[in-house]
Amino acid sequence: MHVTTTDFRAALGAFATGVCVAATRDAGGAPAGVTVNSFASVSLEPPLVLFCLGRGGTALARFSAAPSWAIHVLADNQRDLARRFALSRRHAPGVDPWDGLAWEEDETRLPVIPGCLARLTCLADRVVEGGDHAILLGRVERLSWEKAGRPLLYFRGRYEAVAEAHPA
Numbered sequence: 733m734h735v736t737t738t739d740f741r742a743a744l745g746a747f748a749t750g751v752c753v754a755a756t757r758d759a760g761g762a763p764a765g766v767t768v769n770s771f772a773s774v775s776l777e778p779p780l781v782l783f784c785l786g787r788g789g790t791a792l793a794r795f796s797a798a799p800s801w802a803i804h805v806l807a808d809n810q811r812d813l814a815r816r817f818a819l820s821r822r823h824a825p826g827v828d829p830w831d832g833l834a835w836e837e838d839e840t841r842l843p844v845i846p847g848c849l850a851r852l853t854c855l856a857d858r859v860v861e862g863g864d865h866a867i868l869l870g871r872v873e874r875l876s877w878e879k880a881g882r883p884l885l886y887f888r889g890r891y892e893a894v895a896e897a898h899p900a
């Protein structure tokens with residue numbers, strides 16, 4: 733069976749994911765960020781995570797050259813952030829997603845996006861070939877997380893929220 737892009741997207745869209753913003757500093761020191769739902773945990777010992785970036789985009793060059801990056805797990809009230817960091821620099825040249833955003837920086841000068849459910853800072857470990865994407869593996873160095881709050885989800889090409897849990 734030949735797998736078409738349309739069928740691949742439709743089938744994989746059934747796999748609901750969280751939504752993250754990966755952030756780093758580019759070679760010139762400017763903040764860089766991109767919305768990803770390809771984030772996954774890989775290994776506990778050593779603590780490794782991954783996310784994938786398309787080879788056709790502009791983000792890969794900035795992230796694959798960076799010595800470290802941070803993953804921000806978005807909360808359900810952060811859809812605007814997801815949209816902001818999904819704007820391709822190719823399609824919206826001159827639009828800086830960090831403009832007008834209240835962001836901070838951590839002790840290593842990596843950008844910090846406040847209000848997220850969790851944040852992981854990682855040392856770049858490896859970039860592995862993955863077809864038309866590259867797989868960026870990172871070794872987790874620091875973690876922070878919120879005990880409250882609900883996740884932003886991506887399902888069938890749309891943002892969703894987790895339904896309220898039903899009492900048992």
Ligand SMILES: Cc1cc2nc3c(=O)[nH]c(=O)nc-3n(C[C@H](O)[C@H](O)[C@H](O)COP(=O)(O)O)c2cc1C
Pocket residue numbers: 751766767768769770771783784785786788789790791792814817818819820821822886
């Ligand atoms: C919910 C969502 C998830 C996304 N996940 C990824 C991803 O995992 N990898 C990726 O390369 N692009 C992903 N994108 C697209 C990027 O956010 C961005 O549009 C793309 O990298 C183009 O930007 P660039 O040309 O500046 O690299 C996602 C977009 C959305 C809306």
